[in-house]
Amino acid sequence: MVVVTKKDHVINAVVYLILAIVVIISIYPVWYITVASFSSSDAVSTGKVVFWVKDFSLEAYKNVINTKNIWISYGNTVFYSVFGTLVNMILTVLGAYALSKKWLKGRRFFTIFIMVSMWFSPGMMASYINYRDLGMINNRWAILLIGAVSTYNVILMRSFFESIPDAMEESALIDGATDFKILFKIYLPLSKAALMTISLYYFVGHWNSYFWPMVLLQDETKIPLQVVLKKLVVQMNGMYSEKANMDYTVVSRETVVYATMVIAVAPMLFIYPFVQKFFVKGVMLGAVKG
């Protein structure tokens, strides 16, 4: 029976205050982008848009919808994110589980083996040549495989597995279970929170990734949303072009970029509440004595 004291109320008030500030600071720029995307480009560039829409205009969204391949790329992003995460999780869970067992011979070796990839990278050209030799140019499945394992996520997953007491395993081993069975029947159900978190990290990684998809995919029907977005931003800034100081008028304005951003970010609003459902305490009672 939890008694709510006066002290509790004060603490709650402070907590809510802090969180309110956090929410405002987090959301304001996102809010700005959203209202700006519905405003006219002149209003935005002259700074008239602050809290609400000025000179309501759907011009930006019309532009976006008419951008070549925007919907295909959206679909591609969903495809890569969903299936990519699936591939990620299979490899990561298997690897992390194996590495979490202290009695694994060569555990240290394998850990260092994968950690090295966190500090060194072969470099863009060598990686590109490697992908080319593996037949991954312009190959949809390549995108799923390239980022398949993130050492960072593996280490995190491993630590989650390690936090499950060995006792859980013991009773199963006594019953003669194999490692695979233990993994699937015992560890996975207990790790829902961890699995969802790592899945989320991978999913977001895919959703936001643009570099290798941009470089490797030549077919415009295969590119993800972020690549299209990047193009719009470049057109707007003219920053990366060698002759930035050229005789042209700006082709796409901030509002178009903002509109694309809104379309790209909107699904994220629904992802977290979905993921959070899995953040329940692992049920440990009854499997182990005492």
Add this chain to the structure above:
Amino acid sequence: MKKRILAMLLVAVMLSGCSATKQTGSKENELTMFMHFFGYCVYDEDWPIFKKASELTGVKIIGTASESISDSSQAWNTMIASKVLPDIIHSTYSNLSDLADMGGLIPLEDLIEKYAPNVAKFFEECPEAKRDATADDGHIYFIPGSLSGIDRDALPSKGWFIRTDWLEKLHLEAPKNVDEMYNVLKAFKTKDPNGNGLQDEIPYFARQEGIQDLYQLFGAEYTWHEDKNGNLVYGKTEEEFRNAIRQISKWFKEGLIDSEIYSRGQQAREQLLSSNTGGMTHDWFSSTGKYADTYAKNINGFKWEAILPPADINGVVKEVASRSILHGLGWGISKDNKKIEETMKYFDFWMSEQGRELLAYGIEGVHHKVVNGEKVFTDEVLNAKDGVPTYMRNQGQVEIGSVGSIDAELAGMNEIARKGFLAYDEGGFVRKQFNAPTFTEAENDAKKDKWNNITTYISEIEQKCVLGIEDIDAVWDTYIKTLKDMGIDEVTEIYNTAYKRQNNY
């Protein structure tokens, strides 16, 4: 007759049957080409101008660069890393020279002699092109080109634009010299010409180039130039530069220059003209002139015109910005090209009368029509939303090994832009652009790091002094000494060697 049709049909079926593979191994009458520059300009097979060229030459060009790559150097890098290079490679001089050095391009002189009389003629007409295209080993590895025509040495590119309605309102004349310009800017700042009761006017503004275009007013140079002995010297190391910075920082302090000029960005003109606060700038005729029409609707009495350059502090009327004859890009034949003769003939087409016309004016009936013997752009082109140059670019009017025409670009300007352009041209004070020489690999190696450090340092001092954080006179001695320590003398020597070598050609 029937047999012929059948044969043609068969060929058509065969051609359509092969998918447009982005890999090489091009089919009959097809050549692959890499074209990706300026970050966004990527060869598009649907370009009407190129499609017409295909019709006329019988050669179809397949693009290999991916449009989704937003960075030209990434596209370039991935192209280089492919196992087989595309048949035609198009890029900037420096990329092409690098590639030639690495053995990726084949020498063209013999081929030009054999198959490309028009290209040969072009090199004769334009010695500068020959000089640009010839590498240290004496071979020609690519064909440069021009968008504005090769007859003229220094065509206007940018000019001074001002709110003439503000001048009228304040009873001022267009400034004829630096002192008058100072007064005009001061009046813009203090006398509230936009009439809203706020001192929000921004007298002088610019895009990414910042204060660079102001240097000429003070007799200073901001890049390499020939001194009186014909030697190259870097403008930002000279006394004139020191004086210019002193003046510019004074103007900045008094609010005559956009205080946010360094972060305003590419949309400066849109922002400051639409908000009725920008007074004067120095920018490209065609695009800047267009604003005269764009904002006339929203802002009462909006008048935006080009004016002649004010005389500098030495009394000289000049305009430093001009177009280089050549656009700095070119195309060449890669080492993996198996259809060399065909490719060279294709290049030759573009240098022919027909090809040049196609590039400059587009397709007759679609982009231009002939009225009283003169070529005139169609209404569709003239009324294009984003301006004629942008529209034509999307039709395929791009920087290839061909020669365009300034007349075409003129035809695409609006009244204000054209007036300004012609005034500058007739005035005869537009100076020839300085073109950096090409360096040998050894020279490049020697200067690369030093130059990177030097430019970093110079940009820091420059900005700090303009913003008033440091005082140019106070730091001048340290500045010169540091530059010497960083190796400015060695770099200057390298520039001179390369420059003289190029000019002796």
Add this chain to the structure above:
Amino acid sequence: MKTSSEVVIEPLEKNNKYIKKHRLKTDLIRCKQLYIMLVPFVLWYILFFYKPLYGLQIAFKDYNPIQGISNSPWVGLKHFKAFFTSPYAWRIIRNTFTINIMSMCTVFPLTVIFALILNEVPHKRIKSFVQTASYLPHFISTVIVAGLVVSFLSPSAGIINVLLSKLGFEKQYFLIKPEYFKPIFVAMGGWQNIGFGSIIYTSAISSIDDTLYEAARIDGAGRFRQMWHVTLPGILPTITLMFIMRLGNILSVGYEAIILLYQPSTYETADVISTFVYRRGMIDSDFSFATAVGLFNGFVGLILVTLANRISRKVSDIAVW
């Protein structure tokens, strides 16, 4: 008959080679299934990481993409020399380092604290809303965020300056002042990452056994004490891990955002290794130089992580390896 507890060996037999070899064999057999699990995993690393790693040698060569990596000429330490003898070498290393240290001292703990505070919210719906709101920033591309920062900090119309002037302060041109650069940059990173980064801690907190809280409450611990004695220790392994891994990136700061925010007048605090390399590479794609610098960064990261790992193992028994 497998058990997970170690087999106790008589001291005498410990030195027996035959027993040892036999033990090794049984151990390996016992790990058989685990090794099977590792196969696709390790294969991936070999194919996608170790195989192209030969590319690192271009740091010691003048890489010529047409000739290929093996045919490019060796130049020894030329690129390293070029990097370290630049008058700016010290400056850029220092800036990269301090930006990361600043971030680790502020953003890192704030992420943990934020998760802890969130944990105190009684209402599930509100908690979910706040967390969703806080992690949205993570999805706005860096380029756009940088653009917003420039816009918000604009000396004339930027919202930050407007607020400042309403509160009676003077308007500042933040982005040209070197002393403001690092705080702005770190704050921008914080805005983007605190919310999203806290998810891992929230997840870790959710797997802390409820009975531990019960026990603490029975002992009379208030909310703050519970947090200090139960929650924090519960997620300490996660925190330590994240910290150690973060150290590996001590010399890497991405150039994208900085390029959009810095100015020559702020180079002294804003110019970092990646922006310096970027500017140099703009003139010609110099992979060799970039790779050499990357190697240097990697080594420093390696050393730091190894050190941190060792310390952590001694002090708290939590370690990466």
